[in-house]
Amino acid sequence: MAVETHRTFCRFCHANCAMLVDVEDGRVVEVRGDPDDPVYGGYTCMKGRELPDSHNAPHRLTSSLVRGPDGQFRKTPMAEALAFVGDELRRIIDAHGPHAVALFMGSGGYQNSAAWGATEALARAIGTRNFYTSVTLDQPAKVFTTARYGRWMGGANLFSEADVAFLVGNNPIVSHYSPPGGVPPFSPSRRIRDRKAAGMKLIVADPRLAEVGLLADIYLPVKPGEDPALLAGMLRVIIREGLYDRNFVAAHVDGFEALRDAVEPFTPEVAAARAGVEAEKLIEAARMFARAQRGCAVTGTGPEMAGNGTLTEYLVTALNTLCARFQQEGEKAAIPRIFTPATPRKAQVAPKTPLFGAPGMPKSRFRGLGHLGVEMPCNVLADEILTPGEGQIRALISVGGNPEVGFPNQLKMRRALEALELFVQIDPWMSASAKRATVVLAPKQCLEREDINNLSEWWHEEPYARYVEAVAKAPGDVIDEYEMMWHLAKHLGLQLTLAGGPVPMDSCPSKVEFLDLMTAGCIVPPSRVREDARARGGAAVIYSELHPIVEPADPDAAETFDLAAGDMPGALTRYLADEARAAGFDFRLISRRSKARFNSIGHPLERLRARAKTNPAYIHPEDLAALGIADGQIVEISSAHATIHGVAKASDRVRRGIVSMAHAFGDADAGKDDVLEKGASTNRLTSDEVDYDPITGQALQSAIPVRVTLAA
Numbered sequence: 284m285a286v287e288t289h290r291t292f293c294r295f296c297h298a299n300c301a302m303l304v305d306v307e308d309g310r311v312v313e314v315r316g317d318p319d320d321p322v323y324g325g326y327t328c329m330k331g332r333e334l335p336d337s338h339n340a341p342h343r344l345t346s347s348l349v350r351g352p353d354g355q356f357r358k359t360p361m362a363e364a365l366a367f368v369g370d371e372l373r374r375i376i377d378a379h380g381p382h383a384v385a386l387f388m389g390s391g392g393y394q395n396s397a398a399w400g401a402t403e404a405l406a407r408a409i410g411t412r413n414f415y416t417s418v419t420l421d422q423p424a425k426v427f428t429t430a431r432y433g434r435w436m437g438g439a440n441l442f443s444e445a446d447v448a449f450l451v452g453n454n455p456i457v458s459h460y461s462p463p464g465g466v467p468p469f470s471p472s473r474r475i476r477d478r479k480a481a482g483m484k485l486i487v488a489d490p491r492l493a494e495v496g497l498l499a500d501i502y503l504p505v506k507p508g509e510d511p512a513l514l515a516g517m518l519r520v521i522i523r524e525g526l527y528d529r530n531f532v533a534a535h536v537d538g539f540e541a542l543r544d545a546v547e548p549f550t551p552e553v554a555a556a557r558a559g560v561e562a563e564k565l566i567e568a569a570r571m572f573a574r575a576q577r578g579c580a581v582t583g584t585g586p587e588m589a590g591n592g593t594l595t596e597y598l599v600t601a602l603n604t605l606c607a608r609f610q611q612e613g614e615k616a617a618i619p620r621i622f623t624p625a626t627p628r629k630a631q632v633a634p635k636t637p638l639f640g641a642p643g644m645p646k647s648r649f650r651g652l653g654h655l656g657v658e659m660p661c662n663v664l665a666d667e668i669l670t671p672g673e674g675q676i677r678a679l680i681s682v683g684g685n686p687e688v689g690f691p692n693q694l695k696m697r698r699a700l701e702a703l704e705l706f707v708q709i710d711p712w713m714s715a716s717a718k719r720a721t722v723v724l725a726p727k728q729c730l731e732r733e734d735i736n737n738l739s740e741w742w743h744e745e746p747y748a749r750y751v752e753a754v755a756k757a758p759g760d761v762i763d764e765y766e767m768m769w770h771l772a773k774h775l776g777l778q779l780t781l782a783g784g785p786v787p788m789d790s791c792p793s794k795v796e797f798l799d800l801m802t803a804g805c806i807v808p809p810s811r812v813r814e815d816a817r818a819r820g821g822a823a824v825i826y827s828e829l830h831p832i833v834e835p836a837d838p839d840a841a842e843t844f845d846l847a848a849g850d851m852p853g854a855l856t857r858y859l860a861d862e863a864r865a866a867g868f869d870f871r872l873i874s875r876r877s878k879a880r881f882n883s884i885g886h887p888l889e890r891l892r893a894r895a896k897t898n899p900a901y902i903h904p905e906d907l908a909a910l911g912i913a914d915g916q917i918v919e920i921s922s923a924h925a926t927i928h929g930v931a932k933a934s935d936r937v938r939r940g941i942v943s944m945a946h947a948f949g950d951a952d953a954g955k956d957d958v959l960e961k962g963a964s965t966n967r968l969t970s971d972e973v974d975y976d977p978i979t980g981q982a983l984q985s986a987i988p989v990r991v992t993l994a995a
């Protein structure tokens with residue numbers, strides 16, 4: 284059988300790198316970057332290059348598993364497994380009502396272009412308020428801030444035109460992630476170097492000197508969780524020195540005085556001392572950022588998870604707003620996005636969306652938290668499962684998530700997963716969560732699916748669209764996640780609806796039909812992109828002629844950025860007054876991404892596992908010396924909530940007083956004996972009940988107060 288080469292894109296992560304894939308007799312034999320792609324230019328990373336192993340690994344689940352009365356999993360045909368799940372869901376809904384069923388979309392599900400739409404549609408059809416996604420484990424403050432403070436309809440400045448970039452706890456070189464205005468994830472290191480060669484200045488604030496920090500013009504080793512001090516100090520310099528855009532502020536900003544008064548106490552000395560940086564550098568960074576003409580400040584996961592997430596995000600928004608880092612009339616609109624409904628691109632602030640706390644939005648039974656947009660915060664999932672009463676969750680469908688390692692309070696989450704009457708895990712691997720499931724449904728993997736690049740189009744500065752075909756033959760009895768959701772709806776006698784209206788329920792629609800319905804109102808429908816892509820041998824289609832230009836503001840445009848909303852200036856004042864100290868916990872454990880993983884994804888793959896066998900605990904050599912611990916020894920890391928094990932790794936690239944570790948390793952059983960093979964899950968140290976963000980429920984997943992000792 285001859286080897287055929289197809290154009291496709293990688294869906295190991297959200298970057299969607301353009302790839303060529305060699306397929307022999309339906310089997311993936313090799314992948315490599317597509318050198319002809321105008322945006323990615325042949326770039327891939329070590330994870331994407333393992334797609335052949337991922338598709339072909341002998342221990343991949345190619346049939347579904349249902350737990351029998353003896354507690355053992357039995358291989359079960361997909362149709363039978365779905366019928367079993369459907370019957371169980373029907374029984375639970377009839378007895379306890381729709382809220383007894385929860386659905387969770389994790390990051391393994393997001394990689395399928397139809398899975399979010401299908402899962403959310405099933406949740407709506409069931410009528411449950413319990414729809415969760417990894418967004419509320421990730422950076423929910425961004426959703427909240429945009430809704431509360433305002434969004435510029437023309438979008439943020441483009442990285443490709445920036446003369447400054449300020450990355451706060453964001454390491455796109457490894458993560459391939461930055462929010463809009465930050466570094467697009469397509470060959471990120473090359474992009475930064477190209478912009479720097481063209482004169483761009485790079486400022487990085489991170490308690491560890493990460494890969495991107497090595498390229499910085501100014502590196503600020505901010506203390507974990509103290510980003511508000513750094514940002515408030517910078518804002519004070521910018522305001523006092525008049526370096527902000529007065530015209531823009533006069534025309535588009537309310538609440539400027541409240542912000543100015545709140546940052547006033549953050550003199551360079553006060554701010555620098557609290558943030559743990561040099562006052563001179565803070566001033567220099569403020570001037571460098573504000574004196575540039577274009578370019579944004581953005582945050583990544585670190586500061587969002589470090590306890591002052593919404594406040595930090597608010598201050599970053601204030602920085603970009605005072606400096607007017609938005610696309611203006613006559614310029615190309617940022618992020619054209621082919622697969623989402625066209626929105627007006629004007630030089631004005633969009634009407635605020637009631638994404639949080641509006642009357643009538645569903646509430647959780649816990650901690651005063653409620654829906655953020657259409658989803659319930661992950662913070663409450665374990666309690667909603669474990670606590671009897673109205674709306675107690677009895678069934679959970681996890682679509683490519685891994686709650687046992689991704690959620691806060693691991694030991695409680697494990698109890699919750701075991702307390703469920705029905706736990707359905709959609710997963711190609713026997714992951715930490717799959718081990719707890721009642722039913723594991725085996726999905727197709729990416730090269731066996733048709734997909735559009737709706738996940739990565741958030742970063743494309745051009746109208747770059749893809750529609751790729753299934754190029755590999757799916758082994759065994761696996762189907763696409765959207766088909767699973769459709770069959771469950773069908774079994775329950777429910778009608779699914781998408782943006783374009785009702786989904787045909789007589790027989791399961793094709794993927795392209797489903798995607799067309801899901802994206803109804805978008806700029807170019809998936810079926811059209813498919814035709815255009817076919818005409819180009821499967822390559823990307825760039826609809827340059829459809830790139831919107833920012834239009835003038837409406838004459839009566841009155842919406843403003845409201846920097847005083849939600850009492851954020853007050854929150855800054857309270858932050859200054861109360862410097863948290865956790866007695867007995869001298870270290871802060873901060874989050875990072877592992878190069879050889881995408882969260883927990885990648886662990887089952889031989890070569891990636893060889894690169895990241897364990898989850899090293901990076902600690903400054905002088906701290907190790909002071910603790911009498913040698914590089915490579917096993918340590919106990921304890922928070923107020925629990926203890927995990929780690930392998931100490933000396934690194935002078937982290938500040939003193941810090942343990943830097945990745946999340947989503949190991950499982951709830953991991954301990955000292957298997958730390959070398961599994962690594963530990965930092966979420967055992969976190970809590971859903973204390974130290975969470977009162978608005979988004981985001982748990983303290985970075986800057987966690989811990990104690991480090993040599994393992995007994």
Ligand SMILES: Nc1nc2c(c(=O)[nH]1)N[C@H]1C(S)=C(S)[C@@H](COP(=O)(O)OP(=O)(O)OC[C@H]3O[C@@H](n4cnc5c(=O)[nH]c(N)nc54)[C@H](O)[C@@H]3O)O[C@H]1N2
Nearest residue numbers: 389390391417420421683684685689714874882883946984
């Ligand atoms: N302490 C701490 N906690 C964190 C974070 C942190 O930085 N620190 N980060 C948070 C963030 S940003 C996130 S996004 C969450 C992630 O939390 P989750 O989304 O819950 O976790 P993942 O590890 O991404 O889970 C992915 C699952 O999908 C499975 N999978 C792999 N490939 C496929 C596939 O093709 N299809 C399907 N259906 N499944 C597949 C994997 O085996 C795995 O079980 O974790 C959060 N938790």
Ligand SMILES: Nc1nc2c(c(=O)[nH]1)N[C@H]1C(S)=C(S)[C@@H](COP(=O)(O)OP(=O)(O)OC[C@H]3O[C@@H](n4cnc5c(=O)[nH]c(N)nc54)[C@H](O)[C@@H]3O)O[C@H]1N2
Nearest residue numbers: 452453454458460507508583584585589875876880881882
């Ligand atoms: N290789 C790989 N890529 C990934 C993932 C992965 O697991 N592996 N996960 C994916 C996911 S789900 C997401 S959401 C993105 C996240 O993408 P990023 O947010 O870029 O994630 P990180 O690379 O961990 O960068 C966060 C940085 O914040 C720093 N930090 C920690 N605490 C603080 C703090 O209090 N203040 C400041 N200023 N910095 C702090 C950390 O040292 C780290 O360098 O990455 C995605 N990409």
Ligand code: SF4
Nearest residue numbers: 293296299300328331
């Ligand atoms: S960056 Fe993401 S999309 Fe690109 S090759 Fe790596 S895993 Fe695949």
Ligand SMILES: [Mo]
Nearest residue numbers: 390417420421
């Ligand atoms: Mo994430």
